[in-house]
Amino acid sequence: MSERRKQYPFPDFEPKWQRVWAERLTFRVGNPGEHGFDPTRPKFYVLDMFPYPSGEGLHVGHPEGYTATDILARYKRMRGFNVLHPMGWDAFGLPAEQFAIKTGQHPSVATVQNIARFKKQLQRIGLSYDWTREINTTDPDYYRWTQWIFLQLYNSWFDPAKKKARPISELAAQWKASHPDGSESGLRDYLDQHRLAYVAEAPVNWCPQLGTVLANEEVVDGKSEIGGFPVIRRPMRQWMLRITAYADRLIDELDGLDWPESIKSLQRNWIGRSEGAEVHFPVVGQDDHITVFTTRPDTLFGATYMVLAPEHPLVGKITTADQRAAIDAYRAQVAQKSDLERTDLAKEKTGVFTGGFAVNPVNHQKIPIWVADYVLASYGTGAIMAVPGHDDRDFEFAQKFGLEIRYVVQPPGPIEGCFTGPGTAINSDFLNGLSTTVAKNRIASWLEEHDSGKRAINYKLRDWLFSRQRYWGEPFPIIWRNGRHEALSAEDLPVVPPPLDDYRPTGTIEPPLAKAKDWVTLADGAIRELNTMPQWAGSCWYFLRFISPHDRQRFVGAQAEQYWMSGRGPGGVDLYVGGTEHAVLHLLYARFWHKILSDLGYVSTIEPFQRLVNQGMILGEDNQKMSKSRGNVLNPDDIIDEYGADTLRLYEMFMGPLEATKPWSMAGVEGVYRFLARVWRLGMTENQEGVWEISPQVIKVEPDPQQNKVIHATIKKVTQDIESLAFNTAISQMMIFVNTFTNVERRPIQALRTLLILLNPFAPHLSEELWERLSQRFSIFSGQISEQPWPVWDESYLEEDEVEIILQLNGKLRDKITVRRDLDRESLEQLVLETPKIRTATRGKTIQKIVTVPNRIVNVVVR
RNA sequence: GCCGAUGUGGCGGAAUGGCAGACGCAACGGACUUAAAAUCCGUUUCUGGGAAACCGGAGUGCGGGUUCGAGUCCCGCCAUCGGCACCA
Incomplete structure (x- = not known):
């Protein structure tokens, strides 16, 4: 330094x-x-x-x-x-x-x-x-309550009628009433299927390097958000939180919040609600049917084939003997691909015919069933009806494999290839002539009437995978007995993790807590849940x-x-x-x-x-994201050593709008540092010995009208700008204030007092210090600055007796005149027309119109 | 591809539909100083005319439009950034 x-x-x-x-x-x-x-x-x-x-x-x-x-x-x-x-x-x-x-x-x-x-x-x-x-x-007194809240989730279910969580005991009572002869384990199964915190065997994002599973949100481009390690999909038994039950409320209840629209839309997008219908397609020659989800049920007559995700449970049953080898090979090949490879948009579509057929319920046509990895197992039902005439992906697939393309929506104008927009239904029997919106409704009713499907809503949002195979997290307040999970009671909290010498991942899917043998097994033979909660738990x-x-x-x-x-x-x-x-x-x-x-x-x-x-x-100063590898990281401690905390605070606020991305500038830091030094010297002066003392220029005197105008304009601007978080412009106004008083011989104490209070939230140390020093000479600086009431501005100081009027000719600036404030319209226009510039400019022309905004502008329109 | 944000001097940025560029940085000139630093004052969007005061023209990513008047509102593009992405 x-x-x-x-x-x-x-x-x-x-x-x-x-x-x-x-x-x-x-x-x-x-x-x-x-x-x-x-x-x-x-x-x-x-x-x-x-x-x-x-x-x-x-x-x-x-x-x-x-x-x-x-x-x-x-x-x-x-x-x-x-x-x-x-x-x-x-x-x-x-x-x-x-x-x-x-x-x-x-x-x-x-x-x-x-x-x-x-x-x-x-x-x-x-x-x-x-x-x-x-x-x-990580304080047990804190995470005891994180665990306690988990228990509330565990002991609750979501009532879709009320759209609310309710105690699981109420659901148990309901079940007992409707199942008088129900068994205890039947009840348990039923309750366990409805808890907001539940255990499920589900395909998860497993990261071998980190030795843990990750939430969908923590996986970026097929790699872990932390560390960038590969993530593979594998089925595992995990704790889940039923966030999907709240999907609609998480969307709808954003409305009343004062959040940036961009964040709201990011959340809506993430939840990904889409309305459509489920349709059942009976499988030819079998008792089964395939259920698909579609947002375009109106195109049902255009479905010419079906596609199952490679992981779809019916694939094995549907595949015919002569196609089995090809299907098995394809599934094996897909299973080896990483998520990144599978979702690569650039790649060509692949797929294999199963040999099986399904029946389109609306026209009883037999259509082939294919398997392809462009259909995701994790969305909807893991199966689709393919309408190549009106879906880009199906179109691409149908072209490649020579499948039939049938058009059932008439576009508003001429369009080639595939048309995905709304239009009028054609080649669709009872839907013909209907607009897409009406047709969707009509076919949905038809499906419901014929027991062939129903209206349905789907979400991209998945339930929250809530367990991690880690040591440094909240242990679950859960034990296992006879293969069933049980909640600990609130009195048993907190569950403190055992001391361990070795925190390394086990190398298997078993969490590190398994190593604490004494801790794991309870006196009565029950064993503890070994997973821990994800980092998000505590911040919830x-x-x-x-x-x-x-x-x-x-x-x-x-x-x-x-x-x-x-x-x-x-x-x-x-x-x-x-x-x-x-x-x-x-x-x-x-x-x-x-x-x-x-x-x-x-x-x-x-x-x-x-x-x-x-x-x-x-x-960073190089306009790049700050990172260790670029070597452009700045430490606030260094700034404070050199320029002080007030300078750091003020500069961070002066850089630009709070919400904008902006580059650091050391020269800019110097700028606000100089400003704060000017504030200091407004009140203090350095004597011969280099000691700071109160400046003799600070005296008890009333500010003149011009000074009062600046004072009150500053109170107004700083107050309003703080309320709207526009700190950069609030600081600009305080700079104008200081520039105004820097070169005056006599600095009114009242002005300085007001400035210090306005500056206090921004530069608290400097304003406290000056306040204290000035209090030794002037009684109006008594008390703590932080306890002073915020100043109030008086509009009357902001209004002057004379105002400058902008004169425009056909909307272009031509002149300015100064007139009495609130001069009536007629007199003002009269004055304007008499100014030399306007006189010359309007000579020989017709004045079409005069637009006058009192106290501000007069625009003369001529031809 | 979809969703969202942003485009203004050499730079960070400012402008309830009404003087574009406040404030700060940088640069240049001046004062102070033996000198420098610091400080203070001034100039600084581009461009044409003029010795000068001054007088004009253009200008807020590009192209249209609404309006007496558009950085601001509307339509269509382009670029950059962020998010999502075979979501049926």
Whole structure:
């Protein structure tokens, strides 16, 4: 670091104020019912996405969102709100576990160290968190409640009639009433099929290198999101969460949220709801039928063949003897392909005829059944009816294999090849002449009447694969007895993972917890569930724990939850800021859990986050994404050493709009540093000995009208810009303010006082320090700056007696005149027509029209 | 291919349908200084005319449109970024 002389003594006062805030618990906030808490004040819950405390520490991207929320928090406090602004640690996860494997050190040790480092770095930025509410997802007092919430899911089912989760006991009662002679195991089976947390043997994404399964959301291009290792599909018995039951609500209940439209559409897209119909095709010569899902049932008359996914259970039965060898070879070949190869769009379609036929229920035609890997086992029913005339993929396949193409939709205009849009039904018997929309409806009714199918809705969203073969995660509160799972009771929580010397993957599908033999087997012979929860579990509800982090009785205190999560919309947290990378993972999972907790009556809102803002990415100075390999990563500590925390905060906010992606610039950092130094010198001057003292230019004097205009314009702009998170323009206005007062001989203390308060949320250390120093001479600086009420602007200062009017001729700027404010239209137009420019320009021409906007513009239209 | 976002000086960016380029950076010129740094002041979209004050023209990715007036609204393209992707 350079030893260059600092422009103002931030290295002295920044740590000083951080200490003061910590000692005085300046930013601590209580809960309703606590001594000194005023529940009549409005509340503001402003939340950052809590970080995973990695070994690398913070980079300059972290403080961007954190500073934005901090400005809001400080501002709202000055506006008289009770502000909940907490921070914590999402500390379970793979990196700590892999570090443990490498070093032999328990993951908790590295976690504690990493958290200490992160916290120290955050505190150096001067963020006004209430650290008495700090939480850590790896703390047994925290994850006991994560496990407790899992039990709520386990002990609930989704009632499709009410579209709500209900206790499983109610379902048990229903079943017993309708099955008076039902067996105990019959009941168990029934309940286990309906729990929101259930066990299923399902094809999963298995990553051999990581030794664990992954959720669909964690697999990118056939590789693990973490590490980029190959992922293969294999069937395994796993815990699943029934998120698909909530698919419609997860779409519909987005409507009331103040989220970016792009994130809402990302979620809708991910859930992928599509409406259509299921159609049953009887298999020729067999008792079976093939069910397909289609969004275009109106094209049923155009179905000329069928395709089954290679994994479809009926493939074996349908295949004829002479086709068996070819089909078996094809299936074996497909099974060897990775997901990446299978979904490669560029490749040619492949497939094999099974030898079997099905009957089209609407016209009783016999159509061939094929097997092809362009049909996915995991979507719909794993089988399709192929309509090559009106589906691109079927068209391509039919062309390659010489299958019949039949057109059943008349396009609005001439089109060649395949037509996938809406039109009018043709060659379709009773559908002929109907528009696509009407035809869809008519055929759906027909299918239902003839028992050949029904209306149906399909989703891309799959149930959430919730178990991982890892050590460093929440153990399940589940034991197994006689091949059946059982929930532990709430009193048995938390289930703490056993100490292990060896965290390595077992090399098989067995989780590392299997190595803790003593822990695994209970006294009565029952064995523990060996999987752990995925990293997303802890972050699904942490915003609730912040409300009452030390509550021993409940995961969140009821009264406090109602106070902090209340609001005008369906969501509780007033402002949630974080990166877009969590658009479909964390944000979808957290909404899902929250809805269950809401259905069961544990929380008072149906959505967790009312307003969501995504901060943009900060690029390196080379305009590239910051990464170790590019060597363009910047550490906030270095910026703070050189320029101070206030400069870091201010620069991050001045770079541009919060939501934009933008490159870092050291020259830009210098710019805001200079600005802060100018603020400092507005109040302070350096004497002969190099000691800073209050500037003699700061005096008790009333600001003149021009100065008052700047003061009030700044109050207005900064206030409005903070509310709309437009921090860059708020800072610009404060720069204009400072430029105005830099060169005046006499600096009114009132002006300086206002500036310091406005600047306080942005640069809290500098404003605190100046406030304190000035208080030694001037009584209007008494008290703590953070306790001052936010200034109010007076419009009357912003209005001047004279206004400048823009003169246009045919919409082009020609001149400007200054006139009395609120001059009436006629007089103004008269004045305009008399100006030399307009006189010359209109000479010999006809004035067609004069457009006048009072106090702003006059546009003369001539011909 | 589909969905979403974004295109404005040398750079980051600013503009309720009404003066395009606020504010900052960089660059250039000046003041202060023995000198430099720091600081302060000024100039800076492109372009034509003029010694100059000044007078004009063009200009917000491209092409149309609406309007007295468009960076802003509408239609059609192009480019970049992000997400999804054989989802029937």
